[in-house]
Structures are given as C-alpha cells and as structure tokens.
Amino acid sequence: MKEQTFASETVVSGWKPAGPGAVRLDLGRGAACEVSIARDGAVRLRAAAGGTLPLDPSDAIGREAWRPSSAEPYTGDGGCVLMRFEGPEGQAAVEIGGDPLEIRVRERDGSPLATLSGLAFSPCGAARIALETVSGERFFGFGEKCGGLDKRGRILRMRSQDANLRTGSDPLYASIPFFLALRDEGGRSRALGLLLDAFAPSRFDVAKSDEDRVWMETTAGGLDVTLFPGPRPADVVRRFTARVGRTPLPPRWALGHHQSRYSYRSEREVRRIARQIRRRGIPTDVIHLDIDYMHGGRVFTWNARRFPNPSRLLRDLAADGFRVVTIVDPGVKVDRDYAVFRDGRARDVFCRNADGSPYTLLVWPKTSMLPDFNRPEVRAWWGEQHAPLLDAGVSGIWNDMNEPAGWQRELRIGRLVVPLEAQDMSRVVQADPVAADQRVPHESVRNLYALQECRATREFLEAAQPERRAFVLSRSGHAGIQRHAALWTGDNASRWPHLRESLPMLLNLSLSGVAFCGADIGGFAWSCSPELYARWIQIGALYPFARTHCMLFARRQEPWSFGRRVEAIAKAALELRMRLMPYLESLFRESEATGAPVWRPLFYEFPDDPAAPNVEDQVMVGPALLAAPVVERGARERDVYLPAGTWTSFASGARFAGPVTIRVAAPLESMPLFVRGGTVLPTRTPVRHAGETPAEPLVLEVFPGADADTLLVEDDGESTDYRRGVVARTPIRLFHRAGNRLRLELGARVGSFPVPARTLRVVVRGSPPPRAVLLDARPIPERETPPGFATRDGSVHILVEDDGRAHAIEVDPAP
Ligand code: GLC
Numbered sequence: 001m002k003e004q005t006f007a008s009e010t011v012v013s014g015w016k017p018a019g020p021g022a023v024r025l026d027l028g029r030g031a032a033c034e035v036s037i038a039r040d041g042a043v044r045l046r047a048a049a050g051g052t053l054p055l056d057p058s059d060a061i062g063r064e065a066w067r068p069s070s071a072e073p074y075t076g077d078g079g080c081v082l083m084r085f086e087g088p089e090g091q092a093a094v095e096i097g098g099d100p101l102e103i104r105v106r107e108r109d110g111s112p113l114a115t116l117s118g119l120a121f122s123p124c125g126a127a128r129i130a131l132e133t134v135s136g137e138r139f140f141g142f143g144e145k146c147g148g149l150d151k152r153g154r155i156l157r158m159r160s161q162d163a164n165l166r167t168g169s170d171p172l173y174a175s176i177p178f179f180l181a182l183r184d185e186g187g188r189s190r191a192l193g194l195l196l197d198a199f200a201p202s203r204f205d206v207a208k209s210d211e212d213r214v215w216m217e218t219t220a221g222g223l224d225v226t227l228f229p230g231p232r233p234a235d236v237v238r239r240f241t242a243r244v245g246r247t248p249l250p251p252r253w254a255l256g257h258h259q260s261r262y263s264y265r266s267e268r269e270v271r272r273i274a275r276q277i278r279r280r281g282i283p284t285d286v287i288h289l290d291i292d293y294m295h296g297g298r299v300f301t302w303n304a305r306r307f308p309n310p311s312r313l314l315r316d317l318a319a320d321g322f323r324v325v326t327i328v329d330p331g332v333k334v335d336r337d338y339a340v341f342r343d344g345r346a347r348d349v350f351c352r353n354a355d356g357s358p359y360t361l362l363v364w365p366k367t368s369m370l371p372d373f374n375r376p377e378v379r380a381w382w383g384e385q386h387a388p389l390l391d392a393g394v395s396g397i398w399n400d401m402n403e404p405a406g407w408q409r410e411l412r413i414g415r416l417v418v419p420l421e422a423q424d425m426s427r428v429v430q431a432d433p434v435a436a437d438q439r440v441p442h443e444s445v446r447n448l449y450a451l452q453e454c455r456a457t458r459e460f461l462e463a464a465q466p467e468r469r470a471f472v473l474s475r476s477g478h479a480g481i482q483r484h485a486a487l488w489t490g491d492n493a494s495r496w497p498h499l500r501e502s503l504p505m506l507l508n509l510s511l512s513g514v515a516f517c518g519a520d521i522g523g524f525a526w527s528c529s530p531e532l533y534a535r536w537i538q539i540g541a542l543y544p545f546a547r548t549h550c551m552l553f554a555r556r557q558e559p560w561s562f563g564r565r566v567e568a569i570a571k572a573a574l575e576l577r578m579r580l581m582p583y584l585e586s587l588f589r590e591s592e593a594t595g596a597p598v599w600r601p602l603f604y605e606f607p608d609d610p611a612a613p614n615v616e617d618q619v620m621v622g623p624a625l626l627a628a629p630v631v632e633r634g635a636r637e638r639d640v641y642l643p644a645g646t647w648t649s650f651a652s653g654a655r656f657a658g659p660v661t662i663r664v665a666a667p668l669e670s671m672p673l674f675v676r677g678g679t680v681l682p683t684r685t686p687v688r689h690a691g692e693t694p695a696e697p698l699v700l701e702v703f704p705g706a707d708a709d710t711l712l713v714e715d716d717g718e719s720t721d722y723r724r725g726v727v728a729r730t731p732i733r734l735f736h737r738a739g740n741r742l743r744l745e746l747g748a749r750v751g752s753f754p755v756p757a758r759t760l761r762v763v764v765r766g767s768p769p770p771r772a773v774l775l776d777a778r779p780i781p782e783r784e785t786p787p788g789f790a791t792r793d794g795s796v797h798i799l800v801e802d803d804g805r806a807h808a809i810e811v812d813p814a815p
Contacts (some may be wrong), residue, residue: 004217006120006128010047012098015081021069023081025096035103037069037083040239041090041229042115043105045129048107048222049121055225055434057197062455063245063446065481089240090229105227114192114227118213128217129225130210131194137183138613139206139214140601141193143176143479143512144489149504149601149616151179153293159201160447160476162405162422163490167497170663173403173490174477176512177202177216178244180236182603182613189607193228193236195243195479199433199448220444227376233511233604234596240513241595244727245483247515249592251469252717253323253690254486255584256285257325257574258547259558261526263292266306273558274322278688280567282559283574285689287317288398289326297365298333300340300385307672314393323395325473328386330402330453331368334360340385349378351442353427359614361406361423370404373452374431374445382453383460383708390464396471397457399485402450403476415552450476454484465788467719473545479513486516494523499536500631504616506543510597511604515588518545527555530562531633531668538671539629541573542580542621544598564645569669571754575686580625581683582698582712585620589713598622599675606643607654609638609659615641624679624703625650628664628672637665638672646677646705653766653794655705675765677705680732680744682712690717698802699761700732704742704814709733715753728753749804759786767796767815774810775800 008031014026020358022036033047044066046053058065071092073086081096086108092104101499114679118130118262133139138150145156146168158175177196182189196202200220207214218226228239259277264270270287277284293310295301302310332341332350344350351359360367371378374695386397407419428442433452454474461470465794474485481487489505492498502519509517521540528536528550536560540546550557559570577584589600590644597604600620603612618628618641628640640657649656649664650673656662675681681701684694699710712730731747744762747754769791772779775798780787786799798809 004122004124004126004128004219004790006122006126008120009100009117010119012081012096012101015073015096016071016228019068021071021083021085023083023428025081025101027101030098033101033119035083035094035096036058036066037071037085037092037094039067039069039087039089040242041085041092042243043092043094043222044224044226045101045103045116046224047119047127047223049125049127054222054224056723058164059435059491060434060436061451061480062483063243075426078616083762088124090127092229102703105229112227113190116225116227116510117448118215119223125220126217127223128215129223130213130215132213135211137181139174139179142180142204142507143178143513143514144172144174144487144505146170146172146501146505149507150613153208154206155208156204156206158203158447159203160403160450160478162401166274166643167501172448173475174487174507174509175201176477176479176481176509176514177204178240178479178512179204180233180511182233182607184610187601189231191230191233191236191607193230193240195226195228195240197226197479199446199478200444201446203422203807220441232607234594237511237597238595239515241482244480246513246595247482247486247588247591249469249588250471250486250516251690252585253285253579254471255581255588257283257541257577258286258288258545260288260290260547260549261557262550262804263290264550265292267308270313270317271441274317274320274558276558278320279561280571281688282567282571283578283686283688285321286323286325286350286396289324291327291329291364293326296333297329297363298335298338298340299331299387301338311391318393321691322582324393325396325398325402325471326389326394327398328457329363329400330351330362330370330373330404330449331365331406332364332371333365334367334369341369343548344381345379347377348373349381351428351430355427355431359425359428362410362419362690363401363406363410363416368406372430373432373449373456375436379452379456379459382456383463386457386460387464390461396473397461399450399457400475402474404449409721410646435504444460447478450474451478451481451484454481458484467721469720475516482514483517486518487514488517488545488547489519491524491551492520493525494528494532495526496532496549496631496633498523499532499539500617503619503629503631505538506599506615507619510544510599511601513595513598515591515595517543517599518543518547520549521546522548522557524549524570525551525554528557528562530566533557533562534566534668535630535671537570537573539627539631541577542619542625542627546577565668572669572795573671576688579683580681582684582714583622585717586682586713590622602626602641602643609643611641611659612643624676624681626674626676628674630666630671636667637663639673640664642673642674647674647765648703648705649673650675655766672775675703677695677703678701678708678734680708680710680734685745696761697758699763700744702734702742702744702762703766704734704736704764707736708732715754725751726753727751728755736814737810740813742811744809746807746809748806755804758802760800762798762800762809764796764798764811764815766794767791767811770811770813771810773798774812776807777810
C-alpha cells in the first residue's frame with residue numbers, strides 16, 4: 001500500500017434525516033456522509049469524497065440486509081446532531097459534533113463508548129478515520145495475523161496474498177478488517193467491535209504512531225465503518241456475525257480428523273494410507289487430494305494414469321468410512337485442448353486487463369487464467385464445473401490459492417516449483433461486486449476474491465445436494481467467509497514458533513467470525529520432528545478444524561511416521577476428539593445460532609478477569625474446556641492459569657479452585673486439559689469415523705462445582721433436516737443440593753429425530769464412592785448394568801436405560 005496524502009479533517013456544514021435510523025451530513029467539497037443506527041444498536045458511518053456514498057454491499061455478497069432502527073436525528077445542545085435508539089436487541093445514542101466531524105457513541109447513562117474522528121480523504125480515493133482509545137485498552141481480532149493475541153502497537157495490513165512461509169509476515173492470506181477492543185472500567189470490562197467494511201486493501205495503525213487512536217485507512221471505495229457494542233466480547237461477536245454471517249453447521253464427518261499431504265499421488269498410495277489408518281485404528285474421517293490428482297493441474301480433471309477409476313476408489317473408501325476432499329484452485333490452465341478452459345473462454349468468464357486483453361499468470365498448471373467471481377453468471381458456471389467431482393463421490397472442496405496467488409516467473413526443479421515474482425494484477429479489472437454492470441480495478445475488490453469463489457462453490461454444492469451439509473475449505477477470505485467455508489491458515493512450517501503462534505492466530509480468527517478454523521497440524525513446510533508432531537497433534541486434535549497436512553518432499557506426516565510412541569500419542573489425541581464429538585457439535589450448533597466461536601480466548605469467557613487477556617498460550621474450547629498445550633521443545637511441565645471457579649483435571653480428576661496459577665506435569669503423553677466446574681459434558685465412546693456407531697453413543701460427564709443448565713441437541717449429523725427441526729432436544733440441569741447432594745435432571749426428550757434405544761452413562765468425575773445413588777428418588781444397586789452405579793478411577797459411573805422420558809439422578813453425597 002502506498003503512503004497517502006490526506007486533505008484536512010472534514011467539517012459538517014449541515015444535515016438532514018436520511019430515512020429510518022439515519023442522518024445525512026453535509027461535509028462540503030462534495031463529500032457525502034451518513035451515520036445510521038441498526039436495530040441491534042450497531043452504529044455505522046459511511047463516507048466518500050465524491051457525492052455518492054459507498055453502496056451497501058449486503059445484497060451483492062449475499063449478506064443479510066442492514067436492519068435500520070427507527071431513530072430520528074435532532075439538534076442537541078451546542079448545535080450537535082443527536083440520534084438515539086432503544087429496542088429489545090440493543091440501544092445506541094449517537095452525538096455528532098461538526099467542527100471537525102466527531103461521532104461520539106454513548107451508553108444509556110451518557111458515559112462514552114466510542115469516538116470516531118479524523119475523517120479525511122486523499123485525492124486518489126483513499127479515506128481514513130480514527131477510533132479513540134484509552135491507555136490499557138487492548139485490541140483483538142483482525143482475522144488471520146502473526147504475533148501475539150493483543151495487537152496494540154502494531155501496524156496491520158489487509159491485502160490478501162500468498163504469504164510465502166515467512167514468520168511475522170503481514171499481510172497474510174485472509175483479510176478480515178474487524179477488531180474487538182477490550183477496556184477495563186474499574187474492574188469491569190467493556191468490549192466494542194469495529195468492522196472496516198472494505199474490499200480494497202486497508203491498513204490499521206493500532207495505537208502505534210498515536211497512542212490515543214487506532215487509525216484505519218482504505219485505499220478505495222470510501223469508508224464504511226460499523227461499531228458493534230458489547231458490553232461482553234460475546235455480545236460484540238454476536239452482533240458482528242449477525243451482520244457478516246455465521247458458520248453453517250458442518251457435517252459431522254468434517255469435524256473428524258482430516259489426513260492430507262501434498263500430495264497423495266496415486267490411487268495406490270491413497271488406498272495404502274486408508275488401509276494403514278484403519279489397521280492402526282487412528283480415528284480419521286477425511287483424506288484430502290492435493291493438486292497431483294489432477295491431469296497436469298487442470299482443475300476438474302483426474303490424472304487418468306494415476307487415478308484410473310476415481311468413482312470406484314471413492315466408493316471403496318466410503319465403504320471404509322472415508323470421505324474425500326479434493327483441492328480446486330481458481331487458476332484455469334490455458335490449454336486449447338482442455339474443455340473447462342475452452343468453455344470458460346467462450347463464455348468470457350476470465351479476468352481481463354483494463355485494455356481488454358486477456359490476463360494470464362503462472363500457477364501450478366503453468367499459464368492460467370482467473371475467473372471473475374464477482375459476476376453471478378461466472379459463479380454459476382464455476383459451480384457447475386464441480387458436477388463431475390460430485391458424481392465421482394467427492395464430499396467436499398478445498399479452495400486454495402484464492403488470494404488469488406500466482407507469479408510471473410518460475411523455476412521448476414522436477415516437481416518443485418519456485419515462484420520468482422509475485423503476479424502483477426495492477427492492470428486487471430473485475431466486475432464491481434456491488435454495481436455489477438460496472439468494472440473496477442481488481443485491486444479495489446481484491447480481498448473479496450476468495451469469498452466470492454467459495455460462495456460459488458458452496459452455492460453449487462448446496463443446490464446439487466440440498467439434503468447434505470456442504471463442506472468447503474478456503475485459504476483466503478474476507479469478513480463473512482465463514483458463511484461459505486472453513487479456513488486454514490495456509491503454509492506454516494514444522495517449527496515450534498509456528499505451533500505456538502497457531503494459538504493466538506486461531507483465537508483472533510475465531511473472534512473475527514471464523515469459527516471453523518485450523519492450522520496444518522505438524523506444519524506444512526520442512527520436516528517435523530517426532531516431539532513437535534506429538535505436541536502439535538495434542539492441541540491440533542482440538543482445533544475447530546483438524547487437518548494434518550505437509551509439503552512435498554517433507555518427512556511424511558501420517559501419525560505413524562514418527563514411531564510407536566508418537567503414534568500412540570496421536571491416536572489418543574484423535575480419540576479424545578472423537579469422544580468429545582457431541583460437545584464439539586454443540587459448539588458448532590451454538591456458533592450457527594449466535595456466532596459464538598468454538599475456540600475462545602480466556603477473556604471471552606472471563607471478561608472481568610484482569611489476568612485473562614494476557615493469556616495467549618491457553619484456549620477455551622467452548623465454555624467448558626481449558627486446554628494448556630505444551631508448545632516448547634523439551635518442556636515436560638508448564639504453568640496453567642485457571643480463572644475463578646472450580647476446575648477438574650480431565651486426566652486425573654484433581655480439583656482446583658481458581659483464580660490460581662498452577663504448575664502441572666506434562667509428560668510427552670499428556671496435554672494439560674481442565675474442565676470448568678458446573679459442566680455436563682456430552683461425550684461418547686470414540687469411534688474411528690463419523691459413520692460408525694459408538695458402543696456408548698451418549699455419555700454425560702459431570703464436573704461439579706456450579707449449577708448448570710444446558711440443552712442437548714441430537715440429529716443425524718449429516719443432512720440438512722435439522723434446519724426443518726428434525727432434531728431431538730433434551731434439557732439437562734445440574735443442581736448442588738443441600739446435604740451435599742448432586743442432582744442431575746434429564747428432561748423428557750422432544751423433537752422428531754428418532755434416537756435409538758440406548759444405555760446412558762453418567763460419569764461424575766473426580767468423585768469418591770458415594771453413600772447412595774438414586775434414580776427417580778429410588779436407590780439403585782452398585783453394579784455395572786442399568787440401572788446401577790460403580791465407582792472407579794475416581795469417578796462414579798451411573799448406567800440408566802435412556803427411554804427418552806424425564807429422569808432425575810442423585811448422588812449422595814456429592815464429590
Ligand atoms: C499451497 C497450499 C498448500 C498446498 C500447495 C499445493 O501452498 O497452501 O496447502 O499443499 O499449495 O497445492
């Protein structure tokens with residue numbers, strides 16, 4: 001991004017109402033500006049140097065429309081313009097000062113929430129504005145970024161690009177111009193979100209050059225900034241994702257382990273890997289096929305020699321419980337004998353230079369052209385190309401290289417391609433995503449490229465197989481990419497700092513709306529050591545998206561590639577994921593409903609704990625699990641910070657009272673994992689893949705310490721029937737009763753999803769033998785058949801027949 005020269009700050013010379021919940025400000029010099037309040041209390045400012053406001057992108061990129069409030073502007077004391085709104089979903093009070101323009105958002109009690117100032121435009125179409133900050137305020141989010149959790153003091157750029165394996169590089173593949181600010185107000189925290197809604201490259205100066213302000217700047221398209229009030233981080237993320245969209249519930253198999261390599265190169269190799277996985281009993285659902293399954297990198301083709309009969313291969317794999325995900329890059333090889341290229345050219349789907357000449361770049365299949373996904377007919381065309389893949393039995397699509405990536409010169413050494421100069425797209429034009437009949441420079445909409453591609457992919461998958469939940473994986477993305485695809489963080493390396501950094505990176509990505517995210521387990525580039533792989537898969541098995549992937553020529557990264565000991569560690573880690581599947585699913589369900597991330601920084605769950613925002617090497621998986629992975633070579637113990645509440649070690653059942661920092665042993669075989677008191681964790685016995693029926697499909701693991709109230713939702717895990725309400729719901733409540741009794745109430749199951757008859761196991765963790773266990777107020781015998789109970793491994797196991805009716809279980813006394 002070039003340095004811009006900005007004109008002086010803007011001054012308001014007049015105003016008029018601009019429809020429901022909005023005021024139009026007259027800024028002089030032909031500039032346009034509008035401030036509006038949404039029904040949920042979000043406050044938005046749109047401004048442009050020319051007379052026309054930036055168009056609302058909602059429709060164009062398939063978002064929900066902006067939902068205006070009924071606020072009306074009026075003149076307040078001292079001549080400022082006021083707007084207020086209060087409704088069931090939120091409230092906002094906005095005060096606009098005129099000289100220079102300043103937008104102050106206040107709380108109901110009049111205390112300041114946010115102030116925007118410094119609006120200015122540059123002669124070349126750039127615009128900037130600042131959010132005032134107080135000392136100690138922290139900044140999270142910003143999508144996919146290197147470095148620590150808090151981004152205060154950093155300059156961050158948003159321009160999607162191939163990141164080339166450098167640590168600390170900025171920008172990276174995905175550009176999500178959103179952040180969450182967290183400030184402490186005398187022992188209570190307050191969170192606020194901000195989206196700089198620009199498809200053009202942008203830049204954030206996070207209180208670096210001016211410690212009182214976060215400056216943000218876009219290069220084209222005017223300014224479109226939305227503030228999302230809290231007060232809690234969860235409120236901010238809920239409002240932000242209501243605007244940009246949420247992660248649709250993935251199919252269960254996509255939540256299993258994905259095994260990948262660049263590349264499994266032939267049918268024989270794929271069959272061998274699949275056989276090994278099953279023979280060794282390593283839970284895995286998905287095998288990814290990287291570029292070498294194609295005929296010379298031609299998308300939507302198969303290499304006929306190495307994959308002579310894809311349908312048969314995929315059918316056999318499916319019979320063994322494997323799904324296959326194939327990579328699809330946007331670059332279409334220029335080749336007159338290749339039907340996809342010929343057809344695309346005939347339909348004029350590819351990006352051109354401003355002078356009308358075709359634009360080509362180098363990617364894996366050598367000279368290629370890029371579809372312009374901003375055009376709806378191109379998205380439809382692109383979608384249709386996937387039909388043969390679906391016909392062959394492919395279950396999901398992996399959209400790589402979609403920043404878009406490419407180069408101008410290359411060096412080829414055998415199969416290794418060394419890109420020499422990044423592609424030059426400065427002359428490329430694309431359809432304007434908002435005003436489709438217009439053309440705009442590619443650069444001004446660049447950050448949207450992947451989102452539009454994944455949208456095309458998902459829309460096709462959903463139309464072609466409406467009964468199935470779709471799975472799309474993307475490398476690049478923009479705010480809202482989660483509606484279309486899961487995101488992985490691209491080419492990391494098999495190095496300890498990359499493992500360490502995956503935590504804050506995924507946490508910030510999660511706060512930025514991308515619930516379904518992960519990093520390549522084991523690292524992509526270079527060779528992974530056994531110890532690094534062991535530590536990586538321990539936490540990687542709890543990544544929202546869990547895929548092992550590595551580069552061509554790197555040491556193999558199948559779980560058994562590092563010897564028996566590490567294989568057992570990997571197996572145990574993936575069995576834990578399988579055991580936690582009902583819980584993981586409940587988190588994804590919650591994410592679809594509220595936008596809540598699956599991975600959460602500690603402060604998301606404990607926003608008023610002043611120590612929580614400093615913790616960047618621990619994660620909350622949902623509200624209940626706290627993982628403290630080992631991310632240092634050679635470490636066999638580590639400090640763990642446990643916030644307020646009761647915590648139970650998942651492995652040993654030992655109890656701790658937080659807030660406290662404890663030192664815990666972490667031999668190579670174990671990753672410290674704690675469960676928050678007051679949790680009823682739905683689990684099951686591990687299976688090898690989603691399609692297998694667990695020996696015990698529902699185990700409720702009870703962690704005492706506080707009362708709890710949850711709803712267990714079950715469905716078929718695969719179809720879209722849940723959207724029509726085909727689910728089974730069981731309310732579950734946990735009480736700590738007088739006389740030190742623990743009472744677990746299972747409500748009657750409701751809903752049309754048929755749950756097969758089963759035995760339910762309730763496990764009260766960390767518990768000495770009780771005096772009695774009661775089922776529906778009657779003592780049950782000590783035995784391992786239902787109804788009955790047994791105490792072992794420091795837990796009480798209670799077995800009951802699950803007949804779908806309401807039951808109450810009491811443990812006397814409680815642990
Ligand atoms: C890119 C991807 C990587 C993939 C490779 C070959 O580098 O990030 O995951 O394996 O291309 O397709």
